[in-house]
Amino acid sequence: MKRLAGRIILLWGWRRALVAFLAGALAVLGQAPYDFFAIGFVSFPILVWLLDGATVEPPTSFIKRAMPAFAIGWWFGFGYFVTGLWWVGSAMLVEAEAFAWALPLAVLALPAGLAIFFGLATSIARLFWSGNIGRIAALAFGFGLAEWLRATVLTGFPWNPVGYAAMPIPLLMQSVSVIGVTGMNALAVFVFAMPALLASNRTLKTGIAVALGLMILHVGFGVWSLTREAAAPESMLAVRIVQPSTAQNEKWDQNVRDRIFRTMLELSAQPTGEGIDKPQLIVWPETSVPFLFTDRPDALVAIGELLSPGQTLMAGAVRVEGAAGAGGEPRFYNSVVVINDAGEITDAVDKVHLVPFGEYLPFEDALARVGIKKIVQFPMTFSAGTERHPVTIANGVRALAFICYEIIFPNLAPRANNVADVIINVTNDAWFGNTPGPYQHFRQAQIRAVETGMPVVRAANTGISGYIDGKGRIIDALSINAAGVVDAIVAFTNAPGESILFRGHAGLLILVVLALLAGGMALRERLRVN
Incomplete structure (x- = not known):
């Protein structure tokens, strides 16, 4: 494992980009309809090792220091979204004579834009990087924050969040009722990336114990949630x-x-x-x-x-x-x-929540003048409900x-x-x-x-x-x-439903804990070096 990690760390140029792309593409196998969640234990350790090698010679500016990590995350995300969203291009072929020209935009430009969020995740993670379990926490924090932003920025598009790979069946879905999607995204990356520690003896036992503990809690809560006696129904609807x-x-x-x-x-x-x-x-x-x-x-x-x-x-x-x-x-x-x-x-x-370029066209008058039309060709443009x-x-x-x-x-x-x-x-x-x-x-x-x-x-x-x-x-x-x-x-x-307040706070709390863990371990390592 050390030899494999070393080879990945030392990759450079197009080889580094290709490995990052392939690692992201493989990660899609954890999503529906494939549901091969174990692939996460391959893709995310590779991402960790790639980030281990994302260094630049000091002194240099903050942006230049962030660019190698951003590039790795972007290529990982580009592979993830190209292979996970290629089917969006099918919509361009329904009326191919009118929209075939937009096929590259759907298949390549959309994934390229979404990959920016994964680039942001790895850039944030690299700020708190260390040589131990702290970097795993940093990566989990980065992805948890980036996936929340992806669900929010520019109307949001939270399709195939990374945490869904940890929820392929109802038994493994129940934890989301407690920690929400934000918490699931962060903890899924935290567990999936943990095998990266196998290339080093540092904090290996701690990492294995934490990962196993989280998986046991995840499965155990699912078993409890699905087997506990449900309240008797008070009404039925056919x-x-x-x-x-x-x-x-x-x-x-x-x-x-x-x-x-x-x-x-x-x-x-x-x-x-x-x-x-x-x-x-x-x-x-x-x-x-x-x-x-x-x-x-x-x-x-x-x-x-x-x-x-x-x-x-x-x-x-x-x-x-x-x-x-x-x-x-x-x-x-x-x-x-x-x-x-x-x-x-x-x-x-x-x-x-209307679909941009599908149900309405942003800047419709200006884009119409250059021949760009919305894909869903109703005889009207939709207005959003209030x-x-x-x-x-x-x-x-x-x-x-x-x-x-x-x-x-x-x-x-x-x-x-x-x-x-x-x-x-x-x-x-x-x-x-x-x-x-x-x-x-x-x-x-x-x-x-x-x-x-x-x-x-x-x-x-x-x-x-x-x-x-x-x-x-x-x-x-x-x-x-x-x-x-x-x-x-x-x-x-x-029965009155439970408030989502705790779920929202639980996801936020998980991000804070991961950030503190990553930051604390990175600081301790740097103080020890100095």
Whole structure:
């Protein structure tokens, strides 16, 4: 191990960049759908050894001292995001004649931008570097902070956080309910990087003991959380999730929209199996209604005829709202509308967190002049909703709706503190086909369920649709590109939820402890040298 570490430390130039790139690319195997978490024990020790060799001759400026570490982190991140997000390019090929030119931007420019956060992580870590376990703590702190920034800066994009590699199954997801994603990101790197100490006898026993202790706590808490006796449910809700599997190139075709709508009605009207309750709530995916209700009032009549007394439909639809501004232009929203058994829209929740370049175009007028258009070619640009509120459905159940990738943001899904009982997630992943994208998106919904303690009902146009309980367990689901329904009984305790305050503070506390450990050991080492 010492010989391998030595060779990696002494790498230089393009060889150093290539090894960093490959280490990051391998780390993606820890994410869905591969879930080979053990790869973290390879990728992160390599990163540590690369950073061991990231030195410059003094005296030099702070920026010049930081650049070698930044470059290693950037190449690691570029490998991680290229191999983890290549499927985003599939969206450019749905209408290839219009957007094929943007394929390099999706496949290369997006990963290059996101890799800056990993470069920042390694730069921060190198400030507290030492020759012992302190550098492992420094790397964990750097990644914990950088991943928090990635979820926040420029609207945020926390896709495939490094901590998800430590949560491939429900048993290993439960810790996120205590320390949040920030804590999981930091501690996952701390444990994954610990084998780097095998190349040195310094603090090796301490490192092994700490890593084993954290893993035992992680697994033990998962076992306890999944096996403890659950509170008796105080109410039930029969839910039908509809997955129509509409091809993306047909979704807004005016010639087939009546067929698409008829398919939604037919799937919703299917009889339930023997012994299964008739659904009280039916959920359709994101923008599953292929026209504006204001243009087709007959569609609401058809929905009213579909629904039996007491049934409710939550459907993804484009919603238009009056005239806005001096020009009298209407505003359009990507929404979930609530429709009762009389065919009346009783409530609506608008998407708050829109996808840049997908649902709206930043600096639209200026970019349009040079021929750049948003990828999702609706006949309108969406406006962002101002707030997310729970909607009340059958049995007084309160549902909190998240549209598409809103579900990936931890801070958007607080645990029900007299706010909601269930999360409804509607999405359309047809843009990405049968690639890792839909599986990674579904994993995000699983983590939100565990993090919040609330069940998640997820309706996706082409999959993956399903019902996830509050422990992250998949109770039932439909596979990619399958057309059909999932009928599920969602149970609620109606107990007030726990505050996320402690979870937020726990993640912050972990970062502070890691920073103090890294800083303290680096300072002690430098004082000893001097």
